[in-house]
Amino acid sequence: MDIRWEYVRKRSEFGRPCNFSDFPAEVTADIPPDPSLADDFIPQDPVDFAVQEGPLMSLHEVNTERVEVANRGVNHVEGGWPKHVDPRNSELTTRYREEVEREEVYTKTVQRLGSLVEHYIRQNNTIDIYEEYFEEEEEDEVEEHPSAKIVNVFSDPNKVTRMCTHLSWHPDGNRALAVAYCSLDFQDSRKDMSIDSYVWDLGKPYTPELTLKPSSPLVTLEYSSKDWYHMLGGCYNGQIVYWDTRKGGLPTEMTPVEVSHRDPVYGACWLPSRTGTECLSGSTDGQILWWDIRKLSQPSERLILDITREDQLKKALGVISLDFVSTMPTKFLVGTEQGVIVSCNRDAKTPPEKIANIFRSHLGAVYTVARNPFFPKIFLSVGDWTARIWTEELMDSSSIMGTKNHSAYLMDVCWSPVKPAVFFTIRSDGRLDIWDFLYHQKEPSLAFKVGPQHLWDPHITPGLCHHPSVPCPQVSNDPLLSVRSQDNGQIIGCGTKMGNVSLIKISPGLYTLRKNEKTLTSTMFERETRREKVLAEKFRERQLREQERLRARPEEKENPEEVFKQAKADFFSNIKEEQRRRGMDIPEEDEESTAAAVSES
Numbered sequence: 001m002d003i004r005w006e007y008v009r010k011r012s013e014f015g016r017p018c019n020f021s022d023f024p025a026e027v028t029a030d031i032p033p034d035p036s037l038a039d040d041f042i043p044q045d046p047v048d049f050a051v052q053e054g055p056l057m058s059l060h061e062v063n064t065e066r067v068e069v070a071n072r073g074v075n076h077v078e079g080g081w082p083k084h085v086d087p088r089n090s091e092l093t094t095r096y097r098e099e100v101e102r103e104e105v106y107t108k109t110v111q112r113l114g115s116l117v118e119h120y121i122r123q124n125n126t127i128d129i130y131e132e133y134f135e136e137e138e139e140d141e142v143e144e145h146p147s148a149k150i151v152n153v154f155s156d157p158n159k160v161t162r163m164c165t166h167l168s169w170h171p172d173g174n175r176a177l178a179v180a181y182c183s184l185d186f187q188d189s190r191k192d193m194s195i196d197s198y199v200w201d202l203g204k205p206y207t208p209e210l211t212l213k214p215s216s217p218l219v220t221l222e223y224s225s226k227d228w229y230h231m232l233g234g235c236y237n238g239q240i241v242y243w244d245t246r247k248g249g250l251p252t253e254m255t256p257v258e259v260s261h262r263d264p265v266y267g268a269c270w271l272p273s274r275t276g277t278e279c280l281s282g283s284t285d286g287q288i289l290w291w292d293i294r295k296l297s298q299p300s301e302r303l304i305l306d307i308t309r310e311d312q313l314k315k316a317l318g319v320i321s322l323d324f325v326s327t328m329p330t331k332f333l334v335g336t337e338q339g340v341i342v343s344c345n346r347d348a349k350t351p352p353e354k355i356a357n358i359f360r361s362h363l364g365a366v367y368t369v370a371r372n373p374f375f376p377k378i379f380l381s382v383g384d385w386t387a388r389i390w391t392e393e394l395m396d397s398s399s400i401m402g403t404k405n406h407s408a409y410l411m412d413v414c415w416s417p418v419k420p421a422v423f424f425t426i427r428s429d430g431r432l433d434i435w436d437f438l439y440h441q442k443e444p445s446l447a448f449k450v451g452p453q454h455l456w457d458p459h460i461t462p463g464l465c466h467h468p469s470v471p472c473p474q475v476s477n478d479p480l481l482s483v484r485s486q487d488n489g490q491i492i493g494c495g496t497k498m499g500n501v502s503l504i505k506i507s508p509g510l511y512t513l514r515k516n517e518k519t520l521t522s523t524m525f526e527r528e529t530r531r532e533k534v535l536a537e538k539f540r541e542r543q544l545r546e547q548e549r550l551r552a553r554p555e556e557k558e559n560p561e562e563v564f565k566q567a568k569a570d571f572f573s574n575i576k577e578e579q580r581r582r583g584m585d586i587p588e589e590d591e592e593s594t595a596a597a598v599s600e601s
Helices: 035-040 090-101 104-126 517-552 560-581 588-600
Strands: 148-155 163-169 176-182 197-201 210-212 218-223 230-235 240-244 265-270 278-283 287-292 301-304 319-323 331-336 340-345 355-360 366-371 378-383 386-391 410-415 422-427 431-436 446-449 480-485 491-496 500-506
Touching: 163 480, 163 491, 163 500, 176 218, 176 500, 218 265, 230 265, 230 278, 278 319, 287 319, 331 366, 331 378, 340 366, 366 410, 378 410, 386 410, 386 517, 422 480, 431 480
Parallel strands: 163 218, 265 319, 319 366, 410 480
Antiparallel strands: 148 500, 163 176, 176 197, 197 210, 218 230, 230 240, 265 278, 278 287, 287 301, 319 331, 331 340, 340 355, 366 378, 378 386, 410 422, 422 431, 431 446, 480 491, 491 500
């Protein structure tokens, strides 16, 4: 049996017994009066002094709520899957069921429990307690104005603060939040800068629950969804680090420098496997490496992200973001520095064939790619000033949907885990935008200004939220760098450049799945996909007609002098028309020169 947790307490924290003794009073100091100081004495008359039962205290109020977390456990005395059987592997579970059904104990147990189950089934059939008597009457839904408020803030405990580059929620009820701290500024040479990262308990926001001590600052950090005590980290120096939180904050194992990435690791994901020990990492050095935490001395597989399919490292694109979901175990998405999204297939035979599809998406780096949790073929990307929605059904066309161009850079994005058309974007001006494409495509449903002054500035309402049409007060311009949502979609974690992590609770209308919402969202995506197909087909037809027209027309050699004269004449004629439109008097000399230019042409 594995030790799940070891409780350790220092002997000094138990205290020690107090020994009292009785001894007479004694004079420890005797200061005689100094007559020379009498001239400096100033008597005060009258003297007023008020006495109350309690001391006077100042009043300080903030509009915050502490997150209440309850830990619950279940003791499995009988039943459940053995350790050697992965519940997510259908072949193993089917084979295990067949073995159990062949045993004599199984037959006797079913016969013994059958009579008990039959008794309760007859009771339920007597009165249908689940019958719905008011199916036709629909409750009137009250339109609630979207709102949000900050319920907690985690601050970097070090004097020299760093950026919150990545967030990861604990898979067990989101009771903890792992935060990767790192400075990504070029040649940041500040002294006394820590390289530690932390795991925060939601019930104890003042001190970290666990301090992670890597060999280099962490850029990314991820919990394992299968083994909750396993954590995977990607370092600034290119190493991959693995922790077993039951053993403390020191790394259990790390990759050697000579076989690791040569640039910071911006993406690291756990892969679904029977052992739960396989993982994937990507870096701006253009490599994607597969690892097994049981043997980190060498990568198990390597892919050079060369979209020319020549498998040359000098032509590889730098990896900025990775996305992998268990519903598509053989495919993963890669966002690059060059604004290209690459869809890769791990099951391909050769490395060039693993680069399946290419989406030319943004003008700058693709900071995040994320698949929709309800529709895996739909994914979302963030880069430059926009967020765009793509589908894998269209390879060569543009995105099917997108947000408007913002005045500030978009830094990160994540889907809502409970509503298929809702996603969250963060910006470099410190604002969190909540989009619901099922109702609004041009403006976010809620724009929330995240900043520490929400909690203490007396001139600003704490946890202020507003509609996009209302101007937002410039509370704090601390850029937001990372965002992650809890599994229930109620609390959003936002990491800032100054090392603060704000937990924002949103209104129920933004995380409650309504009737037919999934069907309506699927219809919307299909409609936009068909529209893009029609537009792409029309564009191809226009290109073909243009090519045929150029082939049919004989080649004509253009005279450079004639082209120059024509451009000059067009220029002066445009000036003349603009002057006439504005009602300006045109000198005769200009009219003559323009006419001469036109006649020459």
